[in-house]
Amino acid sequence: MNAKAVSIKVEDKLYQNRYLVDAGRPHIQIKDEAVCARCATRQCTVCCPAGCYEDGEGPVVLTTDGCLECGTCRVICTTHRNVEWEYPRGGYGIQFKFG
């Protein structure tokens, strides 16, 4: 278990998955970007299993296309409650072939 030897891009994993993206209708939204900009912990950028939250200089950037609909980002945003979280419209989003 050598932490250095195993670096992985999550995109390579998500590439195997099947999605029906509801273009232009993201099912998760950041309520107030200014709140993220002030957030010191930014748990979402570490905990999201699909790497949907990108850390950087300014506010956290959310791209929901690869979302696995787990609910993690909503649950961990405990101090700010800054994630508006819904399931995608019926039929859209991740479609597990195996699950």
Next chain:
Amino acid sequence: MSEKFDVIVVGAGASGNAAAYTLARSGLKVLQIERGESPGAKNVQGAILYSDALERIIPDFREEAPLERHIIEQRMWVMDERSYVGTHFRSDDFNKPPYNRYTIIRARFDKWFSDKVKEAGALVICETTVKELLRDDAGKVIGVEVDRTDGRIYANLVILADGVNSTLARKAGFRPELDPRHVALAVKEIHFLPKDVIESRFNIQDEEGVVIEMMGKITHGMMGTGFLYTNSDSISVGVGCLLSDFMAQKITPYQLLEQLKAHSSVAPMLEGGEMKEYAAHLIPEGGYHAIPQIYGDGWMIVGDSGMFVNAVHREGSNLAMTTGRIAAETVIELNREGKAMSAANLARYRARLDDSFVMKDLKKYKDLPEIFDANKQFLTTYPSLLNRSAYDMLKVDGEDKRSKQKDIYRGFRAERGLMGLLGDAYKLWRAFR
């Protein structure tokens, strides 16, 4: 849809299918609504299916359900970075029909179960997300609103089988937001390999299966476990940890999984396989104390939505099916007696659950989550000490065994202290008592 149903079941997972099937079989008018493209398209599990729960619903399920392998061997590994100390339990008794546990692939299994629900007479609609519960002026639930035009549908009772996130129960105020200490995040991959490779690698024959549960340093001190299960021509491998622990760590879930897969004891088992899907899902692990109110005027909650998971024994789908079945049986009985679907009458559901293995098991382990949460040494110090001890005792290097034993004992005392060791033993005994 202007007709009114006896019962609307939200969700076509294990709990929803068990409820809808049981209700429809009794002749009630049932509508089941699922947001996935097909039942199972949104569902993730390890996945071990425990026969008993399903057998009580569909006694001859073995004849047609898509099952992968029946489990004949269970391995338990306590790991550090380079090794594991493990137990393997293999039994001929597990290799005799009727088999007790199977590996399954949820997307396939849920589709099959859903077909049984349709055969039993329920109306099942997919690709439809329930947005909200409809309530009358008195607060009684009278139906649901879905994300389609004219999306209001009415029923005498709504059963929420909508899984761990249960947006519906939260919006309706039946349940608070999930506490990060009460849910684990699990990530999982499926790797395809030829059948005969799996069978020789795991020392098994046709249709026989092995499960490996892993704990220790692989979770970096986080409360959690890894798993590796054999399917017919694939292997499921994953790891899950409490969300509150993930928040305190700076490791991403997919890195954690990569590290597990790269462990010298795991990598050879996946060698040559083709990864075909990466999944993630939450598991409700809050246990007994986290169970919310599970019934009220015109509504009931079953399965993960009600926190019905036994994290210690990794049982969830069976609790889901059992709560679904018992909820349905309660409704059937009330209906026969001509009684209303009121909170007072539906209280029978909780009483029945209290009487079943579901609540008894959850009650037994009610303090375990807190104990592990407050005592990280179970997941870090002990696995390391155990592995180091095994290594020292087995290494042949000219030192006598008694001296080695003394060193090991000294090592334990140095890292935990005598009182610490005794205290830990007591805590564990109390928790599992």
